[in-house]
Amino acid sequence: MKTFRTLILLVICVVFSLAALMPSVAAAGEPLELTFFFPVNVGGPIPAIVDEIAAEFNAANPHIIVTPVYTGNYDDTIIMIQTAVQGGTPPDFFVSLANQRFTMASTNIAIALDDFIAADGDAGAAYIADFLPGFMEDSFVEGRIYSIPWMRSTMIMFYNKDAFAEVGLDPDKPPANWAELAEFGQKLTKRDAAGNVERYGVGIALNSGSAQWGFTGFALQNSENGENLMTEDGKHTLFNTPGNIEALQFWYDLQNKYQVMQPGIVQWTDLPGQFIEGSVAMIYHTTGNLNNINTNAGFEFGTAFLPAGKRRGAPTGGGNFYITANIDPARQQAAWEFIKFATSTNWAARWSVETGFVATRFSAYETDMMKEFYERLPQAQVAREQLAVAGPELTSYDAARIWRILNDNIQSAIMGDATPAEALANAQAEADEVLERFR
Numbered sequence: 001m002k003t004f005r006t007l008i009l010l011v012i013c014v015v016f017s018l019a020a021l022m023p024s025v026a027a028a029g030e031p032l033e034l035t036f037f038f039p040v041n042v043g044g045p046i047p048a049i050v051d052e053i054a055a056e057f058n059a060a061n062p063h064i065i066v067t068p069v070y071t072g073n074y075d076d077t078i079i080m081i082q083t084a085v086q087g088g089t090p091p092d093f094f095v096s097l098a099n100q101r102f103t104m105a106s107t108n109i110a111i112a113l114d115d116f117i118a119a120d121g122d123a124g125a126a127y128i129a130d131f132l133p134g135f136m137e138d139s140f141v142e143g144r145i146y147s148i149p150w151m152r153s154t155m156i157m158f159y160n161k162d163a164f165a166e167v168g169l170d171p172d173k174p175p176a177n178w179a180e181l182a183e184f185g186q187k188l189t190k191r192d193a194a195g196n197v198e199r200y201g202v203g204i205a206l207n208s209g210s211a212q213w214g215f216t217g218f219a220l221q222n223s224e225n226g227e228n229l230m231t232e233d234g235k236h237t238l239f240n241t242p243g244n245i246e247a248l249q250f251w252y253d254l255q256n257k258y259q260v261m262q263p264g265i266v267q268w269t270d271l272p273g274q275f276i277e278g279s280v281a282m283i284y285h286t287t288g289n290l291n292n293i294n295t296n297a298g299f300e301f302g303t304a305f306l307p308a309g310k311r312r313g314a315p316t317g318g319g320n321f322y323i324t325a326n327i328d329p330a331r332q333q334a335a336w337e338f339i340k341f342a343t344s345t346n347w348a349a350r351w352s353v354e355t356g357f358v359a360t361r362f363s364a365y366e367t368d369m370m371k372e373f374y375e376r377l378p379q380a381q382v383a384r385e386q387l388a389v390a391g392p393e394l395t396s397y398d399a400a401r402i403w404r405i406l407n408d409n410i411q412s413a414i415m416g417d418a419t420p421a422e423a424l425a426n427a428q429a430e431a432d433e434v435l436e437r438f439r
Helices: 003-019 046-060 074-086 096-107 114-119 121-129 135-137 160-164 178-188 211-222 243-258 268-276 287-296 329-342 343-353 362-366 368-376 376-390 397-413 420-438
Strands: 032-038 062-072 092-098 146-162 197-203 280-284 302-305 316-325 390-392
Touching: 032 074, 032 329, 032 362, 046 062, 046 092, 046 397, 074 092, 074 114, 092 096, 092 329, 096 135, 096 397, 114 121, 114 420, 135 316, 135 376, 135 390, 146 160, 146 243, 146 268, 146 287, 146 329, 146 376, 160 178, 178 197, 178 243, 178 280, 197 268, 211 316, 211 390, 211 397, 243 397, 243 420, 268 280, 268 287, 280 287, 280 420, 287 343, 302 376, 316 329, 316 376, 329 343, 343 362, 343 368, 362 368, 362 376, 362 420, 368 376, 376 390, 397 420
Parallel strands: 032 062, 032 092, 197 280, 316 390
Antiparallel strands: 092 316, 146 280, 146 302, 146 316
């Protein structure tokens, strides 16, 4: 698999190296051809939907041709963007995680968008004001807007109502707090006569690149005053707190004390399939998998807020649009036009309905399309409602390194190589060393 992924990345890089031989600006009368990198981190036909958006935009704007390029998951996409930029053949615009904004700004990979917004006058101001604050808040770096929300989500609980009924739990009452999560998880974990597990009660992703998203939610839930894992300026982390140590201990206990989670490092990509096949009864996962689960689950399922610790809390996540720095201004302007098109009220609604991601604009919820969607699939409403208690996932300067530090130390605790207190103390010390130069 790694060899195949490496080959794919190499082929794409060669293609864009050849593209460097082409003029950077279209000749007079010829359409401007733009390249758009985008990742996919969930199930479903998302590349086909992105192609449809591009086809509609190209038809409406014959002077611009946007070519979407699927670049793997978010980690693959970051590598692709950095490789293309270093090779002098960057995409004209791209989707990357919202929490990469400090890195995109500090490395001069992406530009601030304030001038484009201002140039659109009142329409530009109204456009920005229409985005949900829970998503728009993590578009800013030092007061300037660096990205536009698009492929956005929050983590929710999916639970198997049939399994609840099977063990005598009320299918309309999912766990409200951590104590109930452990209690329900034990009832829902099913073993055969030999003691082998046929169904686990709880599934939470613990793999690198996903653990920090789930842990953001637990940190928010167990903080004294609603603090996140970092400060708003992205220059300090808040890993080593009593609340976070308790949260990491609870993760460990779900596997080892309560034995309601599969042992070891649970993979993000495995959980939807395990839930659909009935081998795990409750999973913490992205709303972006809602349509996938709704289409493929052969049982009645529910969605719910994440169970509370000291308070309710959940992480927002997903990708935003960025425009590449150091390319021709005409290309940047054309990219801005596409971004506005893809995030228009109609497409914001369609994107949510067709993918399960959360619609990012207030006006999308006023469309007949969204109202009919909620009537048809009421489980989708949980995502928007939970935004009231949500906060951005771990976001900082040098985000990739900080993520790796936290993920590695979480895994050391889960595997029993360090206590939760030792793991988070180590993570804090390592993060402080990395972030010192940004303070």
